[in-house]
Amino acid sequence: MxxxxxxxxxxxxxxxxxxxxxxxxxxxxxxxxxxxxxxxxxxxxxxxxxxxxxxxxxxxxxxxxxxxxxxxxxxxxxxxxxxxxxxxxxxxxxxxxxxxxxxxxxxxxxxxxxxxxxxxxxxxxxxxxxxxxxxxxxxxxxxxxxxxxxxxxxxxxxxxxxxxxxxxxxxxxGKKQATSPSTQGSLLFVGGSASARLADQHEALVAQNQASQMILDAEMLADPKAREQRRKWGDEAAVSLAQTNLVLRITPPEENKSKPSSEAVAQGLAQVAAAAALTSSPAGMFLSGGDTAQAVFEQLEVQAVELHAEVLPGLVWGTIMGGPQNGGLVVTKAGAFGEDDDLVKLHGLLCGQA
The missing domain is CATH 3.40.50.10840 (Putative sugar-binding, N-terminal domain)
Incomplete structure (x- = not known):
């Protein structure tokens, strides 16, 4: 600082x-x-x-x-x-x-x-x-x-x-009119937070058949010896993303059990997300959790994000600058807040259904 x-x-x-x-x-x-x-x-x-x-x-x-x-x-x-x-x-x-x-x-x-x-x-x-x-x-x-x-x-x-x-x-x-995001194609939702609130938001999205999901083991994501498993997850995620919206999320921490490094988990999750994005080119990405967003941006060689507007309280959308996803749409938010139907609402906004 x-x-x-x-x-x-x-x-x-x-x-x-x-x-x-x-x-x-x-x-x-x-x-x-x-x-x-x-x-x-x-x-x-x-x-x-x-x-x-x-x-x-x-x-x-x-x-x-x-x-x-x-x-x-x-x-x-x-x-x-x-x-x-x-x-x-x-x-x-x-x-x-x-x-x-x-x-x-x-x-x-x-x-x-x-x-x-x-x-x-x-x-x-x-x-x-x-x-x-x-x-x-x-x-x-x-x-x-x-x-x-x-x-x-x-x-x-x-x-x-x-x-x-x-x-x-x-x-x-003097206020300026904010632009609204819209896109066509599959969306990739990546949640690196173990927050119960974020889990509920993911579940609400999946429950309405608006996305499939993969729940990835946090310890395997962080384990340096589990590269092959992460590669397989990346391939599986790419196949799913080519067909529909996809949620990638991590398993919640277990009580009285040592927890893997959050940085290592974020890096592992980013590897899986980047593999899916590079293969299937989503129309937009939603990244929840600061460490997760940073790790995904690094994997995708993003140089900057041009911020445009807040689409929902705490959810901000922007345009990716640099890297293979240059010009792509991205929405970010912190993991532990928001309403349970925020991702459902976001999906509607991005797809022009709101």
């Missing part, structure tokens, strides 16, 4: 937005610290809420569909479990700076009350300020405050605050 911040500094950006996971996974503190220090920013405004996906922050407690974060499946994440539900405490445990909280009452009222709450914390030397939010309007209030009163701030949040920021900016610049 320090190197990235130094590289960004040479471009002299007028605004920096630090995207974080809406479930607070990752190295939030060190990454915020690095950006503040290297870019010379005065303070960080942190708002991880994403109301459209059931992520709310109320009295500093982060809720996932009404359940405190520390009591959800995220607390058992095999790679980066988050067992604390208080946003300020999660960040405070990772940063060298003082962390303060702006409560929901001030965030909801916006304008004068919100500015007063922030000003009070800054006068105490608070460097990182966490904001409550339970409606999208609250996130727009935070973005507006940052742009108007504290332009030297680092905005830190999930897709929720990013949408709030985009809404405020486009209100001032």
């Amino acid at each position: 320090t190197q990235a911040a130094r590289a960004l500094k040479s471009f002299q950006p007028s605004l920096i937005y630090k995207k974080i996971d809406s479930c607070l996974r990752g190295n939030l503190g060190p990454e915020i610290d690095a950006l503040l220090e290297e870019l010379g920013l005065e303070q960080a405004f942190v708002a991880p809420a994403f109301p459209a996906q059931g992520r709310l922050t109320i009295h500093d407690e982060h809720l996932i569909h009404g359940i405190p974060l520390g009591k959800t499946e995220i607390a058992k994440d095999p790679i980066n479990p988050v067992k604390c539900s208080l946003v300020s405490e999660v960040i405070a445990a990772q940063t060298c700076h003082d962390v303060g909280v702006v409560d929901i009452e001030a965030t909801a009222k916006g304008s004068k009350e919100l500015e007063q709450a922030v000003s009070s914390l800054l006068k105490k030397g608070t460097k990182i300020i966490v904001f409550d939010a339970c409606e999208q309007e609250h996130l727009e209030n935070i973005a507006r405050l940052s742009l108007d009163r504290y332009p030297g701030s680092l905005l830190v949040g999930s897709a929720g605050l990013a949408l709030g920021l985009a809404e405020v900016v486009t209100q001032r610049q």
Whole structure:
């Protein structure tokens, strides 16, 4: 992150937005610290809420569909479990700076009350300020405050605050009509997350006979000695994809059993997905999970993705640039959120049935 911040500094950006996971996974503190220090920013405004996906922050407690974060499946994440539900405490445990909280009452009222709450914390030397939010309007209030009163701030949040920021900016610049994706042909759905929510989304798609599916053993995907099995899966996937939409997903982790490296699983899954895509040339791809998307892009030699618009809350579509799939359509999303019928809706949108 320090190197990235130094590289960004040479471009002299007028605004920096630090995207974080809406479930607070990752190295939030060190990454915020690095950006503040290297870019010379005065303070960080942190708002991880994403109301459209059931992520709310109320009295500093982060809720996932009404359940405190520390009591959800995220607390058992095999790679980066988050067992604390208080946003300020999660960040405070990772940063060298003082962390303060702006409560929901001030965030909801916006304008004068919100500015007063922030000003009070800054006068105490608070460097990182966490904001409550339970409606999208609250996130727009935070973005507006940052742009108007504290332009030297680092905005830190999930897709929720990013949408709030985009809404405020486009209100001032004039909105542009977003284009909608559409395509003909088979679609490849690749899910590298073991999230129960993503599994339900896959099942809903398959249940409506809109896709066939292959459930691949995570340990075999990660095993360096199982190359031949992955090759066979790739051949099988290519045959299925040539005939219909295909879902590639991984087996969920078993309780009390050592779990393979998530990076190794993502790489193995990407090998299978790339083999199918290179042979059968899908009309579009859906990639769920950041590690999975990155691994698939590497396998397909993708140089960049030109982003166009959000087709559903948390689902963004773009055009692949570079590699054998150049010009192809791709939709991405994080694994652990969304409604159960999101992939059904996405299929309808891509096929012109919505």
